[in-house]
């Protein structure tokens with residue numbers, strides 16, 4: 581005897597739980613199945629434990645996809661303001677950290693509790709430790725063979741997320757299921773991920789491990805002006821994570837390490853006002869001493885009195901800091917990536933409902949779809965928006 585449900589959602593993460601609650605509110609009999617032992621594990625880890633649950637300025641321009649228009653419908657049907665309203669309804673205190681990024685004041689647990697409470701109110705059953713063995717389509721909908729028995733449902737929602745952080749339950753299951761039902765999957769790669777460096781760069785720059793600096797990072801006609809962090813493996817911090825999603829193996833990345841001003845003007849005026857001061861003394865008014873000494877050596881710049889810099893030499897110093905070009909060796913990969921770029925081809929999904937165009941009753945939502953947000957709460961907003969939309973139609 582199979583267990584009968586109107587809707588089965590595979591994946592009890594942000595998108596799956598939120599979608600299940602919406603469908604339950606419409607009176608659908610819903611069960612969420614997850615192979616992990618706990619629900620919402622990425623939510624709990626997110627935003628340093630405080631969950632950057634949305635962004636006040638979220639719009640289609642903050643997402644990467646082979647079809648940049650695809651996300652528009654879901655984002656407008658259920659916007660950041662709708663989710664912020666829900667967070668407020670639950671009395672969860674939150675604050676804007678920077679650039680419209682909203683974080684819980686207390687804990688990411690508040691968001692997981694919100695989702696579980698919404699599911700509970702809508703009589704949604706959530707089952708963990710459930711391995712999905714196979715899925716078949718039949719006249720009534722779908723049959724799922726699982727470690728908890730056989731399920732039969734009319735609508736099946738795939739909310740299994742991407743490949744990042746396999747330790748938190750990530751699996752390629754959603755992509756495999758898409759392919760089983762004839763939906764192509766756009767090539768996947770790690771996004772919002774630190775860069776690793778070639779030995780010759782790493783050997784010198786690792787000395788700056790733990791140092792953070794304002795920097796604009798540019799690659800493939802895109803720039804982000806936030807902070808960057810030197811690590812013992814390479815480069816990280818918001819500017820780097822953001823640009824990593826636009827980077828492909830072999831590309832150079834250009835950093836402006838003095839993004840808010842004109843270093844040449846500063847150096848020229850210092851050469852007049854403090855001619856006997858060394859370059860490192862002038863630069864240490866803007867960077868830490870350690871950073872000055874490591875970067876001067878790394879850029880091969882002489883640390884001599886300002887009056888000794890001739891002709892174009894000051895321009896060379898300014899250019900080294902304003903236009904530092906480096907070729908990363910690679911990224912830290914899915915082990916530390918916050919998201920997975922690529923995923924289920926949006927050409928095969930309805931942007932209004934998230935339903936597969938070629939398979940009635942099959943829906944894909946959240947990160948498994950080829951829609952990836954920038955850093956800053958956009959990925960959760962995509963999870964909420966795509967989930968809400970599917971929740972109205974399953």
Ligand code: FDA
Pocket residue numbers: 590591592593594595596613614615616619620621622623625626627628631632633634710711712739740741742744745748749750751752753754917918919945946947948956957958959960961963
């Ligand atoms: P999600 O990955 O959340 O959930 C997928 C679920 O499917 C999991 O519970 C998993 O166990 C389950 N599953 C997978 N395979 C399965 C299978 N074969 N059978 C059954 N179940 C299966 N975003 C943001 O906007 N703000 C932030 O602050 C952060 N911070 C952040 C920190 C870290 C460390 C990471 C790794 C990621 C973030 N993100 C983020 C990204 C964000 O967490 C991510 O985009 C969403 O969680 C995606 O939601 P989904 O529900 O699509 O997948």
